Amino acid sequence: MPLHSSLSLPREGFTIDVLGRILKHTALNPVITLPLLLLARFTQKGQGLTGAHPKLLKHVKTLLYLGLADRISAWLDRNAANNWTRDDTWDWTETGNELVVVTGGSDGIGKEIVLQLAARGIRVAVLDIQAPTWADDATDNLPTVHYSHCDLSSPPSIDAALADVRTHFAGREPTVLINNAGVCFGKPLLESSPHLVRKTFAVNTLAHFDLAQRLLPSMVARDHGMVVTVASQAAFVAAPLLADYAASKAAALALHEALAAELATVYNAPRVRTVAVCQNYTRTRLFEGFKEGDGWVNYTLHPQTVAEAVVGKVLEGSSGLVVLPAAGWWVSAKVRGWPLWMQVGLRKRCVELMQGWRGRVVEQGREEEEDGAEKEGEEKAA
Structure with a gap:
């Protein structure tokens, strides 16, 4: 009984949460927006495109900053909730002690x-x-x-x-x-x-x-x-x-x-x-x-x-x-x-x-x- 993938459509169908996940993995994903920003700033084609559409670079920057802010906030939340500690002793095998x-x-x-x-x-x-x-x-x-x-x-x-x-x-x-x-x-x-x-x-x-x-x-x-x-x-x-x-x-x-x-x-x-x-x-x-x-x-x-x-x-x-x-x-x-x-x-x-x-x-x-x-x-x- 595998857990549902975060990228698969849930049982509840297409909802605002699904849309949010799509945006998080695309428009608000720094792995995507940072390379786009670098290409726009440091390549001839990118400079030409942003020169013709000056607001485009501003929009990409905004998406990058929002994506970074979201991930930094999630990182802080996760570590604060776990008291900035890790527990690597969990053992879910048959010989483990978890109950x-x-x-x-x-x-x-x-x-x-x-x-x-x-x-x-x-x-x-x-x-x-x-x-x-x-x-x-x-x-x-x-x-x-x-x-x-x-x-x-x-x-x-x-x-x-x-x-x-x-x-x-x-x-x-x-x-x-x-x-x-x-x-x-x-x-x-x-x-x-x-x-x-x-x-x-x-x-x-x-x-x-x-x-x-x-x-x-x-x-x-x-x-x-x-x-x-x-x-x-x-x-x-x-x-x-x-x-x-x-x-x-x-x-x-x-x-x-x-x-x-x-x-x-x-x-x-x-x-x-x-x-x-x-x-x-x-x-x-x-x-x-x-x-x-x-x-x-x-x-x-x-x-x-x-x-x-x-x-x-x-x-x-x-x-x-x-x-x-x-x-x-x-x-x-x-x-x-x-x-x-x-x-x-x-x-x-x-x-x-x-x-x-x-x-x-x-x-x-x-x-x-x-x-x-x-x-x-x-x-x-x-």
Whole structure:
């Protein structure tokens, strides 16, 4: 299951991101514009051409400077995110010690992450309250994958699942934690019960704390490991009917940012990597019925596309922020810098997104039962 090439047309079709990549590899590529500039300045034909078209040289210079600025900025981003350090100890071979824990790996984006890692023979432990759906793709023969039933809202359940993982993998400590699991109930604030709000934060945010506190000590001790936070663009733009979901994802993103700084400054573990993935609407059962984007800037993602971005960062062994679609970096991620009237207008327009939502609600264990009992009691009282 090879990763999509950055030069191939994605599953989502021709979008503004594809156009951006074409421009980056052509008009904004210094490898192309620098030779053109030199030819224009130091060859007879080039001088004749620029003499006849004086603005041409100016345009080539502008493209060269923009391309250089983009690459210098990306270089600074990459090195700053990785604390100006390299970690060449990653070993994804069968004899290596790498072990990836994926929460919510039974379906959706998590399932695709598991399949892509397993296709490379990488050891994967799946923590999920759902039974795996891998057999749906006739790929149930995954010898390097182990599933542990886990209610991520319950710390004792997390402890039991991690104990099972360590036993199955002969005492190996996980070196990569992918916090992918998420729940969404899609209710207006006043119609959402306290239990559902707590459940949303328990799975989408608090489980990140619980797992990090249990798995980070071994990563810090070896100065080797990675924590991946699958957040959402809802962390940047809070839409109506998604108040609890957006708040939980914003909290998860804040945890990622604070953790990245703590690893370098408090724990002296600059080689433990942190990755945040903020994806837009993805075609999974969790968000079935969610209003699809315009197909150009704000387009709908396939779960395989998001999984490829996650797996790509894991195999790179590098920290970073991944925003999908990439154009979302210039829209969603920048919203808080917009004038207030634009922010307010955008959030109000987002009420349309959830009008047709009929996403799957995963069985949630004891708290959902309590919530049901609470509702039943209220109905009897009424």
